[in-house]
Amino acid sequence: MTTAPSPRVDTTGAPPSNSRGRVIVASLIGTSIEFYDFYAYATAASLVFPALFFPNQDGTTALLASFAAFGVAFIARPLGSVLFGHFGDRVGRKTTLVASLLTMGIATVVIGVIPAATTPGWAVLAPLVLVLCRFCQGLGLGGEWSGAALLATENAPAGRRAVWGTFPQLGAPIGFILANLVFIGLSSTLTAEQFAAWGWRVPFLASAVLVIIGLWVRLKLIETPAFTKVVEAQAVAKVPVARVFRTSWRKIVSGTFIMLATYVLFYLMTTFTLNYGIAPTDASPAGLGYEKIDYLWMLIVGVVFFGIFTLVSGPLAERFGRRAHLLVVTAAIAVFGLLFVPLFAAGTVGVMTLLILGFTLMGLTFGPMAAMLPELFPANVRYTGSAVAYNLSSILGAAVAPFIAVWLWDAADSPVLVGVYLAVMAAITFVALLAEKETKGVEFTDDVGR
Numbered sequence: 001m002t003t004a005p006s007p008r009v010d011t012t013g014a015p016p017s018n019s020r021g022r023v024i025v026a027s028l029i030g031t032s033i034e035f036y037d038f039y040a041y042a043t044a045a046s047l048v049f050p051a052l053f054f055p056n057q058d059g060t061t062a063l064l065a066s067f068a069a070f071g072v073a074f075i076a077r078p079l080g081s082v083l084f085g086h087f088g089d090r091v092g093r094k095t096t097l098v099a100s101l102l103t104m105g106i107a108t109v110v111i112g113v114i115p116a117a118t119t120p121g122w123a124v125l126a127p128l129v130l131v132l133c134r135f136c137q138g139l140g141l142g143g144e145w146s147g148a149a150l151l152a153t154e155n156a157p158a159g160r161r162a163v164w165g166t167f168p169q170l171g172a173p174i175g176f177i178l179a180n181l182v183f184i185g186l187s188s189t190l191t192a193e194q195f196a197a198w199g200w201r202v203p204f205l206a207s208a209v210l211v212i213i214g215l216w217v218r219l220k221l222i223e224t225p226a227f228t229k230v231v232e233a234q235a236v237a238k239v240p241v242a243r244v245f246r247t248s249w250r251k252i253v254s255g256t257f258i259m260l261a262t263y264v265l266f267y268l269m270t271t272f273t274l275n276y277g278i279a280p281t282d283a284s285p286a287g288l289g290y291e292k293i294d295y296l297w298m299l300i301v302g303v304v305f306f307g308i309f310t311l312v313s314g315p316l317a318e319r320f321g322r323r324a325h326l327l328v329v330t331a332a333i334a335v336f337g338l339l340f341v342p343l344f345a346a347g348t349v350g351v352m353t354l355l356i357l358g359f360t361l362m363g364l365t366f367g368p369m370a371a372m373l374p375e376l377f378p379a380n381v382r383y384t385g386s387a388v389a390y391n392l393s394s395i396l397g398a399a400v401a402p403f404i405a406v407w408l409w410d411a412a413d414s415p416v417l418v419g420v421y422l423a424v425m426a427a428i429t430f431v432a433l434l435a436e437k438e439t440k441g442v443e444f445t446d447d448v449g450r
Contacts, residue, residue: 018221023155024167026221027148029214030101031171032178033207034141037108039179040203041134042271045070048200052116053127069131073138074399080142081391082241085384088147089230089240093154093383094221097147101218104140105211107133112204146387149370154224154379154445161444162322163314165370172366173307176270179203180296187293226379226445235380235448244381244388247449251376255389256396257432258326259373261333262365263397264425268418269358272405274299276344276415277351285413288344288351302355309363317368323438326372329364330433334426336361340419375439378449397425 018026049069050062057065080100088096111133117126148168156164182203190199230236237243244252277295279287290298317325336357343354369390377385408417 017225018151018155020164022217022220023152023164026097026214026217027152027168028171028174029210029217030097030104030144030148031168032175033101033104033108033171033210033214034144035172035175036179036203036207036210037104037137037175039176039270040182040207041070041111043179043183044200044203048196049130051196052118053114053130055117056123065127069127069134071399072131072134073141074395076135076138077142077391077394078388080139080144081146081387082142082384083139084143085146085387086240088143088150088383088387089237089381092223092227093147093150094218094223096143096383097151097221098215098218100140100143100147101211101214102140104137104144105207105214107136107140108204108207109211112201142391143383143387145370145390146374146383149374149386150224150226150383151221153371153374154226159318161375162317162368162371162440166310166314166367167370169310169367169370170307172266173303173310173363176303176306177300180300182206184293184296226382226448229445230380230448233448237380237449240381240384241388243449244377244385248377248381248385252385252389252392254432254436255373255376255386256392257428258436259369259390259393259429260397260432261330261422261426261429262362262369263393264401264422265333265358265362265365267398267401268405268422269302269355269362270299271402272409272415272418273355273358275406276409285410298352298355301352302359304359305356306359306363306366309360310367311363313364313367314371316364317371318440321438321440322368322372322375323433323436323440325368326365327430327433329361330426330430333361333365334423334430337419337422337426340415340422344415372439375442375444376436378447379445380449 045066049066050057053069054062054065084096084100087099111130114126114129114133115122117123119126145168148171149165152164152167153161186195186199186202274292274295275287277288277290277298278292279285279289281287281289313325339357340354343350343357346353373386373389374382376389404421405418408421409415411417
């Protein structure tokens with residue numbers, strides 16, 4: 001007869017803590033699902049959703065309706081930041097992270113089983129369920145990033161917050177690569193008819209694996225030291241969103257604009273460059289004429305650099321400070337925007353150089369944000385404050401950038417104005433960084449707020 005091993009007893013008197021491995025998996029799993037879902041939905045929205053869920057509309061109207069359902073998530077994200085931020089600052093990081101992952105994960109899987117609108121009795125119900133699922137995804141995502149960032153940074157050893165903060169950020173390139181590899185695999189093995197009939201459901205159903213892993217790890221977490229001290233000091237805010245806007249509204253504005261260039265760069269490097277890369281050379285506006293699969297492979301190579309330099313950014317932000325590091329990177333983003341035309345015009349080598357440079361800068365600017373945005377706020381409103389700033393910036397940057405970019409591309413019949421747009425957004429972020437103090441040395445765990 002065997003006996004279960006006894007739990008390990010800490011005889012040093014140190015409080016229990018989450019292991020580094022558990023923090024890594026628990027923090028990056030949600031952002032991996034976020035970006036995986038973004039590309040899975042975007043691909044399906046352009047290829048099959050118009051015919052499946054809006055079959056009674058003409059082609060253009062159906063496509064617009066499909067992307068409108070996609071945009072519902074951006075409307076829900078700020079609401080999610082307030083909702084999950086409220087519970088994250090009142091109940092705790094662990095419980096809220098489990099709830100946000102469930103909200104996001106269940107909605108994603110349900111999309112994979114919605115009957116088509118042509119199914120008897122589902123003509124109206126199918127598109128409504130699709131929109132509801134997108135809203136729930138946005139709601140969960142609104143609280144996911146901030147909670148994951150706090151899980152990493154509030155568990156980090158002294159002098160390692162920016163390094164540990166890169167864990168949740170690494171989920172972005174991971175999710176991007178996974179989604180595009182799934183799409184490439186399906187496109188290579190299925191006919192167009194098979195993909196439309198059932199193949200598009202595979203990416204959504206497969207996300208259940210990530211959700212299950214994430215839940216298993218997150219349920220084993222213990223509460224972060226910073227929130228534990230908030231509870232012990234009886235400093236829990238009754239209404240965190242009211243408290244943070246009353247005491248830290250300037251920091252919300254600052255954080256929103258500090259994140260702006262990062263969001264615009266990411267969506268230009270992915271959504272815009274893909275559209276421009278695969279558009280025919282004789283179209284209006286003209287593109288580069290690459291086959292979609294070929295260009296996706298080029299994007300995947302670029303995203304590898306995104307992942308590498310996300311990890312590189314942590315030690316750099318620790319050594320030189322978040323503000324100094326981001327000022328240099330943001331200035332480089334502005335210069336990069338002015339290189340769009342010469343690089344795009346330099347053939348495949350130039351395009352590949354543009355993708356590698358852009359995603360390298362993306363890693364260097366995105367990596368430190370999981371440390372810097374939370375460092376702007378005291379612990380009792382940190383979840384809400386960082387979530388609101390992050391998601392307000394998503395509206396100003398992510399939600400509108402693809403539309404502005406396409407409009408500018410069409411107006412100039414060239415990416416020149418798109419690059420100028422990126423440079424202007426980088427200039428705004430540069431000013432916001434100049435106006436903010438360095439956050440590397442702020443008291444993070446013991447600043448419980450009042």
